[in-house]
Amino acid sequence: MGNAFAQGTRLALELVAGILVGAALGYFLDSWLGSSPFGMIGGFLLGMVAGFVNLMRAVNQERAKVSQAEVAALPRVEDDDEESLF
Amino acid sequence: MSKTTTKKVYSDVAGPLEQFDIKPLYDINVAGYDLSLTNSSAWMIGILLFVWAFMFFGMRKAELVPGRWQSMVEGLHEFVVGMVDENIGPKGRSFVPFIFSLFIFILVANVAGLLPYSFTVTSHIAVTFAFAAFIFVMCILIGIFRHGFAWFGFFLPPGTPWYLMPLIIPIEIISFLSRPITLSVRLFANMTAGHILLKIFAGFVVSLGVAGGIWSVVGVLPLAMNTALYALELIVAIVQAYVFALLTTVYLNDSINLEH
Numbered sequence: 001m002g003n004a005f006a007q008g009t010r011l012a013l014e015l016v017a018g019i020l021v022g023a024a025l026g027y028f029l030d031s032w033l034g035s036s037p038f039g040m041i042g043g044f045l046l047g048m049v050a051g052f053v054n055l056m057r058a059v060n061q062e063r064a065k066v067s068q069a070e071v072a073a074l075p076r077v078e079d080d081d082e083e084s085l086f
Numbered sequence: 087m088s089k090t091t092t093k094k095v096y097s098d099v100a101g102p103l104e105q106f107d108i109k110p111l112y113d114i115n116v117a118g119y120d121l122s123l124t125n126s127s128a129w130m131i132g133i134l135l136f137v138w139a140f141m142f143f144g145m146r147k148a149e150l151v152p153g154r155w156q157s158m159v160e161g162l163h164e165f166v167v168g169m170v171d172e173n174i175g176p177k178g179r180s181f182v183p184f185i186f187s188l189f190i191f192i193l194v195a196n197v198a199g200l201l202p203y204s205f206t207v208t209s210h211i212a213v214t215f216a217f218a219a220f221i222f223v224m225c226i227l228i229g230i231f232r233h234g235f236a237w238f239g240f241f242l243p244p245g246t247p248w249y250l251m252p253l254i255i256p257i258e259i260i261s262f263l264s265r266p267i268t269l270s271v272r273l274f275a276n277m278t279a280g281h282i283l284l285k286i287f288a289g290f291v292v293s294l295g296v297a298g299g300i301w302s303v304v305g306v307l308p309l310a311m312n313t314a315l316y317a318l319e320l321i322v323a324i325v326q327a328y329v330f331a332l333l334t335t336v337y338l339n340d341s342i343n344l345e346h
Binding site: 005006009010013014017018020021022025043046047049050051053054 | 253256257258260261263264267268271272275276318322325326329
C-alpha cells in the first residue's frame with residue numbers, strides 16, 4: 001500500500017512540476033522581454049507537454065519494473081501443473 | 087461535562103501544524119545573519135551522530151563472519167551498492183559514498199520523525215530542496231565535465247526531425263528543470279501530509295475521550311485508525327528515503343552514461 005501511494009504521488013507530481021516550471025520560465029521570459037502575457041501562456045502550454053512527457057516516462061519506467069518482476073517470477077510457474085493454472 | 091472544560095482541553099491539544107514550528111534553541115548571530123541553533127538543526131546533528139555511531143560501532147570490530155550489528159551495516163551498504171550498480175553500472179561505484187550518505191541520512195531523519203515529541207527534519211521544503219538543488223547542480227557539472235559540450239545533446243532525443251527541434255528542446259529543458267522540484271516536493275509532501283494526518287486523528291482521540299459517555303467509546307475508532315496510520319507512515323518513511331536515493335541514481339545515470 002505504501003509503495004502504491006508513493007507511486008501515485010510521484011506520478012501526480014511529475015505533471016504538476018512540469019506545468020509549474022513551464023509557467024515560471026514563461027513568467028521570467030515575460031518580465032525580461034516585456035512580452036506579457038504570451039510568454040507565460042506559451043510556457044504554461046509547453047510545461048504541460050513537458051509534464052505529460054515526464055508522466056509517460058515515469059509510467060513506462062514503472063511498467064518495465066513490473067515486467068521484470070514478472071520475468072523473475074516465471075520459473076515458479078513451471079513447477080506447477082500448467083493446466084490447473086489457466 | 088460543562089462547555090468551559092471542553093474549550094480548555096481543545097486549546098491544550100496541539101494544533102496539527104505546531105509540530106513543524108522551528109524554534110531557536112540557542113541564539114547565534116554572525117554579521118547580522120541569524121544562524122541560531124534551532125530544533126531542526128539540533129535534530130540534524132542528532133541524526134548525524136546516530137548515523138556515525140551506527141556505522142562506527144557496527145564496523146569497529148570488523149570480522150570475517152559478521153555479527154548482528156556488522157551485518158546490519160553491511161546489508162545497508164550492499165543494498166545501496168546494488169542500487170547504484172543496477173542503475174548506473176560500473177562507472178557509478180565512485181558515487182556509492184554520496185548515495186549511501188544521502189540515503190541513510192534521509193532514512194534516519196524520516197524514521198526519527200515518527201518518534202513521539204520529535205521534529206521531522208525532512209518535513210521542511212527548505213531541507214529537501216537543498217538536497218535536490220545540490221543533486222541537480224551536481225548532475226549538470228558531472229555531465230559537462232565528463233562529456234563536455236556533447237552533454238547538451240541530452241536535450242535533443244535521437245531521431246528528432248529538424249522541424250520539431252524548436253518544440254522538443256524547450257520541452258526537454260522544462261522536463262529537466264522540473265527534476266529538482268519533483269524530487270524535493272515528493273519527500274516534503276509525503277512527510278508533511280502523513281504527520282498532519284497523524285496529529286489530526288490523535289486530536290480526535292483526545293476530544294472524543296473528553297466528550298465523555300458514548301463518545302469516549304467511539305474514540306477507540308480514531309485510535310485504531312492512528313495505529314494503522316502509524317504503520318503506513320513507517321512504510322512511507324522508508325519508501326520515500328529509498329525513492330529519493332533511487333531517483334538520485336537515475337538522474338546521475340543520465341549525466342554519467344550519456345545514452346541519447
